[in-house]
Structure formats: structure tokens, C-alpha cells
Amino acid sequence: MVAIIDYDAGNIRSVEKAVRYLGKEAVVTSDPEKILAADRVILPGVGAFGDAMKRLHAMGLVEVIRQVAERGTPFLGICLGLQLLFEKSEESPGVAGLGLLRGEILRLPELPGLKVPHIGWNSLKYPNPGRLFRGIPEDSYVYFVHSYYLKAQDEGIVTATTEYGTLVHASVESGNLFACQFHPEKSSETGLTILENFLSI
Numbered sequence: 001m002v003a004i005i006d007y008d009a010g011n012i013r014s015v016e017k018a019v020r021y022l023g024k025e026a027v028v029t030s031d032p033e034k035i036l037a038a039d040r041v042i043l044p045g046v047g048a049f050g051d052a053m054k055r056l057h058a059m060g061l062v063e064v065i066r067q068v069a070e071r072g073t074p075f076l077g078i079c080l081g082l083q084l085l086f087e088k089s090e091e092s093p094g095v096a097g098l099g100l101l102r103g104e105i106l107r108l109p110e111l112p113g114l115k116v117p118h119i120g121w122n123s124l125k126y127p128n129p130g131r132l133f134r135g136i137p138e139d140s141y142v143y144f145v146h147s148y149y150l151k152a153q154d155e156g157i158v159t160a161t162t163e164y165g166t167l168v169h170a171s172v173e174s175g176n177l178f179a180c181q182f183h184p185e186k187s188s189e190t191g192l193t194i195l196e197n198f199l200s201i
Helices: 012-021 032-037 049-058 061-071 080-084 188-199
Strands: 002-005 026-029 040-043 075-078 103-107 118-123 141-146 148-152 158-163 167-174 177-180
Touching (some): 012 026, 026 032, 049 061, 061 075, 080 148, 080 177
16 A cells, blocks of 8 residues: 655645556555555655645654654655755755755756746656666656755765756655655656556565
8 A cells, every 4th residue: 555645735636646547555644554554655745845844743744754764665755755855955944854865955046048946847867776767768758846956965866867957866766765856647658657666666
């Protein structure tokens, strides 16, 4: 069973629909017992870093997510869910993230011809092997919607990058923790393959 964490951060139903399309049982929940009982956990989300951390704390989910990570349960962060796994974000100074991975979230640069937020399809490069990208050729396109991007401290965990005015760490893998800045559930066949790869780990 796949637990999709519901913390009022949006983008939940499209993830649930994609998981069910792939033939897996999915439950959208904020119940710690259901999350801890799941064999896969997904943390989706769109919105502000600080607001999201406040909700996770208020709902008692910060410790639950840390327990999931410690137990070795495969865990996937999507979009804001990726950002929350790291230590801090320029979007919300003074707010600590989950800190499960080392790195910071920075604002995309304002450059001529590049709009922020970045909304649209970008191709991926693979600096390190990643289990999410099995069977997916380099330069495949995925769908992004974001104003902030990851700069991981350890570049060895970065499994996909893209360029949007700067080098964006678009996906990471560290042990049982996986995360994508892009939206696999909105990235057509490529995205479904990424989710299928996660669900088969």
C-alpha cells in the first residue's frame, strides 16, 4: 500500500490517480499509523516552504516522516516535497526543513527571457545513476512548476539535473529517500515510468 501524505499542500489527487493507474493501492492520509504501515510513502505538495513546515509540525507529521526514513521505507518527495527534505529555503528564512538531506533551496535567478516561476517541460541529464530513471533515456522531458530550486550539498546524491538560468538539481536519491523537483504525475509516459520505478523498489 502506498501512503500519500495529506498536509493540505495540494497536488494530492493527481499523484493518487497516477499511482492507482499503475495498479497500486493508494491511500491519501495524515494518519501516522497508516503512513508508518505503508510499504511506500509519497510526500507531494505545492506552495510555500514555511507554511508547509508549519502544517507538518502542527499535524505531528515531522516525526512520522523521520521514522519512515529511519525504517528504510521507500520515500518519494515531489516538488515542494523534495524541498522539504532539505535543511532550509530562501523562501522562508529561519524556518528549518526536515533536514533528512543536506542542502538548501534557492530562488531561481531572474534573467532575460526566463520567467519565474518556471512552468513547462525541460530535459534531464543524469550526473549519477538513479533507480528512478531505469529505462528512461537521458534528455527525456519532464514537467516543472517552481520558483525555487535545490542545491544539494553532496552532488553524489544528484541523479538528474536540468538547466533553467542555473543548474537545477532536479532529482536526488540517498538510500531509501528519493525526490523530484518536477512532477512525474504530470510528465506523460516518462513520468509514469519514473513512478513505476519507484513503486517497484
